[in-house]
Amino acid sequence: DQQVKQNSPSLSVQEGRISILNCDYTNSMFDYFLWYKKYPAEGPTFLISISSIKDKNEDGRFTVFLNKSAKHLSLHIVPSQPGDSAVYFCAASADNNNDMRFGAGTRLTVKP
Amino acid sequence: NAGVMQNPRHLVRRRGQEARLRCSPMKGHSHVYWYRQLPEEGLKFMVYLQKENIIDESGMPKERFSAEFPKEGPSILRIQQVVRGDSAAYFCASSSLRTGEFAGELFFGEGSRLTVL
Numbered sequence: 001d002q003q004v005k006q007n008s009p010s011l012s013v014q015e016g017r018i019s020i021l022n023c024d025y026t027n028s029m030f031d032y033f034l035w036y037k038k039y040p041a042e043g044p045t046f047l048i049s050i051s052s053i054k055d056k057n058e059d060g061r062f063t064v065f066l067n068k069s070a071k072h073l074s075l076h077i078v079p080s081q082p083g084d085s086a087v088y089f090c091a092a093s094a095d096n097n098n099d100m101r102f103g104a105g106t107r108l109t110v111k112p
Numbered sequence: 113n114a115g116v117m118q119n120p121r122h123l124v125r126r127r128g129q130e131a132r133l134r135c136s137p138m139k140g141h142s143h144v145y146w147y148r149q150l151p152e153e154g155l156k157f158m159v160y161l162q163k164e165n166i167i168d169e170s171g172m173p174k175e176r177f178s179a180e181f182p183k184e185g186p187s188i189l190r191i192q193q194v195v196r197g198d199s200a201a202y203f204c205a206s207s208s209l210r211t212g213e214f215a216g217e218l219f220f221g222e223g224s225r226l227t228v229l
Contacts, residue, residue, distance in 0.1 A: 102156070
């Protein structure tokens with residue numbers, strides 16, 4: 001039962017352009033959403049989060065947008081840099097659950 | 113290193129052997145989570161523990177898998193009689209808060225990669 005879906009397994013963008021990574025969820029009880037970034041042979045590291053009471057959260061080059069009615073969130077990276085090349089996981093949690101649900105990840109490649 | 117420490121980083125076992133994966137949470141963290149990542153898949157929740165207690169093991173297979181987080185020492189994920197399908201990366205994460213009480217996020221270790229021959 002995949003409650004968090006990242007339908008694009010990979011994305012390639014040119015350096016300096018915008019990267020948009022998408023995530024959909026099915027569980028309406030989710031109220032906290034996070035993006036993690038993972039380099040090969042390393043554990044995921046937290047990138048940015050958003051609570052369901054907001055529709056946008058910005059941190060430097062990274063912005064997360066939440067559309068609760070569509071059960072959709074996206075991560076925008078602008079401008080994209082080669083060092084952003086990694087796998088990005090979308091995650092969601094609910095106040096009444098003990099586990100955080102992760103999507104399958106999207107591999108972002110930023111070309112110089 | 114004050115981060116989440118996992119060992120071994122790589123473990124090779126033959127079918128039928130036992131695998132033990134260890135995780136030391138970040139200093140001050142009392143909540144430990146284990147996740148499994150199969151090839152080409154996302155992270156799947158397995159179990160959530162606090163010191164000496166299993167809080168939620170709904171993601172853990174009913175047989176062969178067990179986890180503990182003793183009063184002293186690291187959390188241990190134990191897989192008995194391993195099979196090839198157990199080959200995966202196992203990630204441990206820790207938090208100072210329960211996931212539903214978020215002020216932050218989970219901090220992950222670098223993972224333990226299990227290969228079953």
